[in-house]
Each structure stands twice: as C-alpha cells, then as structure tokens.
Amino acid sequence: CITLRGRMPRQNWVVGIVIDDFIILEQVPRAKPASTVSFPLADRMVQLYKQVGLKPHDGKRFRGQVHAKFWGISLDGDTGIIRAQLERAVPVAVLTAQLARCGYADRKLLEVLTGAWVSILQMRRRCMCLLEEVFSEIQRFDYGVVFQLSAKAVDELWTMVVFAPLFCS
Numbered sequence: 001c002i003t004l005r006g007r008m009p010r011q012n013w014v015v016g017i018v019i020d021d022f023i024i025l026e027q028v029p030r031a032k033p034a035s036t037v038s039f040p041l042a043d044r045m046v047q048l049y050k051q052v053g054l055k056p057h058d059g060k061r062f063r064g065q066v067h068a069k070f071w072g073i074s075l076d077g078d079t080g081i082i083r084a085q086l087e088r089a090v091p092v093a094v095l096t097a098q099l100a101r102c103g104y105a106d107r108k109l110l111e112v113l114t115g116a117w118v119s120i121l122q123m124r125r126r127c128m129c130l131l132e133e134v135f136s137e138i139q140r141f142d143y144g145v146v147f148q149l150s151a152k153a154v155d156e157l158w159t160m161v162v163f164a165p166l167f168c169s
Helices: 038-051 084-102 107-121 125-140 151-167
Strands: 011-016 021-026 069-072 073-076 083-084 103-108 145-150
Touching: 021 038, 083 084, 083 107, 084 103, 084 107, 084 151, 103 107, 107 125, 107 151, 125 151
Parallel strands: none
Antiparallel strands: 011 021, 069 073, 073 083, 103 145
C-alpha cells in the first residue's frame, strides 16, 4: 500500500487511495504487458464503489496505461518518472502571481490556493516548508475578512511561482 510517510513497497504492485480515487500500479514485463493483479482488483473496486453508493467516474478510469495522470501526478511508466502535472501547476502559478501582486487575500482563497500547491508539492514534500508564512496567514484571520498579506507571505508566494517549473521536473 502507498502511504504518505511510508516507503514504496518492493512487490510488483501497489495500491493507493486518496479520498475516492483508487489506483493500482503494477510493474509488468515489456514483452508481456498483460496485467496479473490490477485488472481484477480494479474491477472488484468498481463493484464495491457501487455497492456502497459511490459512483465510479468512467471518464477518469484507465487500465493498462504506461503513461497516466492521477492525484495531480503525471507518471511515465517507461522511464519510471513520477512528477507533478505541469498543466495543473501553470494555472496555479499564474493565480499565485496575481495574488502576490495584489497583496490582499481572504482565508478561503488562501486555503484553496495552498491546497492546490500541496497537491503539486506532494512529490516534493520537503518543499512544503515554502508555505510556512502562508499557512500562518490562514490561521490569523477569520473567514470573510479581507486582509493584507504580510511581506513574508508575499515572498513565499513569489517563491512558489518561481520554483513551479522545478516542482514539475
């Protein structure tokens, strides 16, 4: 099982769930790309989702793909590279730059924006420390209050914008 703090398992397949997104990653030989574990397990999960009243999203479902996008991640199974999705990071960086330039925010806006950055930084967890002041700003103000961002928070936002390409490489 893939966990936030754990190491990747050494077996040929791993399972992960984030909220309601169920993923199975399976290492298969190039010469014989047929799945041995993931397809039947994924079929079973679709059945279980329906039994408990969850609606599987057919548009997000994929099977047997070497290149996949899930959880804000872009996976290249040929090279083994896993990184944040650039197509997600660019609009978040643009919005962040606009907010840093403006210098004002409210708690909800910062929560949504930092949530987007956390999704991008999940593959670069050590970089989450770059959001320290922004998280402090979130805690200082109530909902519905527009406030001026501190100089340190604005600096952190610009740092996120500048480093966005690095987070996706």
